[in-house]
Amino acid sequence: MFRKKLNSDKVLDAIERRNLLAGKMALSCAGLVCIHFLIDFLNGYYQSATFDFFIAAALFSIYKINRLKYYLAAKIWGLISMNLAFLLYACIVPKEVGIFLYYFPLMAASSALFGPAEKKLRYTFIALPFALLLLLLVPDFGIWKEYGTYSAPDTKMFFVINSISSGIIMIMCIDFMQKLNETSEEQLQQLAVEVKAKNEDLEKTNTELDRFLYSTSHDLRSPLSSIKGLINIARYDTADKKILGYFNMMIDRVNHLENFIKDIIDYSKNARTELRQEAVDFKSLISEVIDNLKFIEGADRIEFTNDVTNDHPVQADKGRLSIILTNLMANAIKYHDVRKELRWIRVNVSNSNGAVKLIVSDNGSGISEEHQQRIFEMFYRGTLQSNGSGLGLYIVKQAVEKMQGSIHVESKPGDGASFFISVPVS
Numbered sequence: 001m002f003r004k005k006l007n008s009d010k011v012l013d014a015i016e017r018r019n020l021l022a023g024k025m026a027l028s029c030a031g032l033v034c035i036h037f038l039i040d041f042l043n044g045y046y047q048s049a050t051f052d053f054f055i056a057a058a059l060f061s062i063y064k065i066n067r068l069k070y071y072l073a074a075k076i077w078g079l080i081s082m083n084l085a086f087l088l089y090a091c092i093v094p095k096e097v098g099i100f101l102y103y104f105p106l107m108a109a110s111s112a113l114f115g116p117a118e119k120k121l122r123y124t125f126i127a128l129p130f131a132l133l134l135l136l137l138v139p140d141f142g143i144w145k146e147y148g149t150y151s152a153p154d155t156k157m158f159f160v161i162n163s164i165s166s167g168i169i170m171i172m173c174i175d176f177m178q179k180l181n182e183t184s185e186e187q188l189q190q191l192a193v194e195v196k197a198k199n200e201d202l203e204k205t206n207t208e209l210d211r212f213l214y215s216t217s218h219d220l221r222s223p224l225s226s227i228k229g230l231i232n233i234a235r236y237d238t239a240d241k242k243i244l245g246y247f248n249m250m251i252d253r254v255n256h257l258e259n260f261i262k263d264i265i266d267y268s269k270n271a272r273t274e275l276r277q278e279a280v281d282f283k284s285l286i287s288e289v290i291d292n293l294k295f296i297e298g299a300d301r302i303e304f305t306n307d308v309t310n311d312h313p314v315q316a317d318k319g320r321l322s323i324i325l326t327n328l329m330a331n332a333i334k335y336h337d338v339r340k341e342l343r344w345i346r347v348n349v350s351n352s353n354g355a356v357k358l359i360v361s362d363n364g365s366g367i368s369e370e371h372q373q374r375i376f377e378m379f380y381r382g383t384l385q386s387n388g389s390g391l392g393l394y395i396v397k398q399a400v401e402k403m404q405g406s407i408h409v410e411s412k413p414g415d416g417a418s419f420f421i422s423v424p425v426s
């Protein structure tokens, strides 16, 4: 979000700069036309001088409108008035004077004045002078041409002057674009440096946070184990059923807290540690996971099957695979369907095209469509039946993504759930 804001600030700057430069360009062109006015006037070409006067006035009005911050209006008015003025001007003087030359800088100006968000206007205003140029050059257009009486040397002189002026305006337009590019490039470089510094800061803070989380969670574990031990000892000192009930509740809460801490440690381990490649024998890994989970309530009534289609160990991150399988299978046990006589959990492992595919399925309570969208979110619990932290599947997803893999769920409420994982392996 921060980066987005930073970028939009810079984009605004670029638009502002383009508009300010446009104003300056209009003023410079007005100055140039004033010189034309003087030349025409001193040489007795009053009709041309009158045109020069109106063109200079139009350019000055563009500058003023721009100053009032009606940027778009200034540009549109400026380009329309200039295109029409040069058309009329070209009609009253002979073609050899070269008024049509001004359409080239007008095309350049149109491409320089409109930013990326105004592409349609840019192309329209490039097309307009191009069309007028063709109109003037191709069918020898000009209704008032005979009015102009230009001597041959004057025609030559005005052609040279117009060539120079249009050349100067053209160079101004190119310079204008160059300036915009240079400043944008400088700002991009500055932005890249800023983003890099911010990223480094963020990475540092993240690492510190992870380290803090990891060590705090570890530190909390041992007092919790002591509390559990003390409660267990205290149980032997009383036969009072009420007090024993309280002790059971306390043990239950401590277990809950322990599981939460274990989740945080798993999360932190996944975030902090790099990928490790080691030989993974899925058959023994799954048996290990089942052994660790068989004390979860209800696990003794569930039939576990595993179907590992390849017997060769694969090179993968065993620690993360163990976290993934443990969380998925613990969930499959927790969310079993008490109404079903036969309860089962199946783990299927296959290896194809450089990826291991794991499917953990159960015939438990299932997950509704609405929850399927969100179960991988942090702290999301899809059912009141859950007494967990809502972190399990979030950690699973993080671990899968760290291994460049993918995960998705398919489920029908009442029928059970299947989690499909694919992880690249060597």
Ligand code: ADP
Pocket: 331, 332, 335, 362, 364, 365, 366, 367, 371, 375, 380, 381, 382, 383, 386, 387, 388, 389, 390, 391, 392, 393, 394, 416, 417
């Ligand atoms: P927790 O189990 O602590 O609530 P998880 O992130 O492990 O958190 O799971 C999120 C939610 O997804 C659970 O609350 C539950 O609603 C749903 N869920 C996960 N696995 C299963 C499953 N095998 N069967 C039914 N629901 C499941």
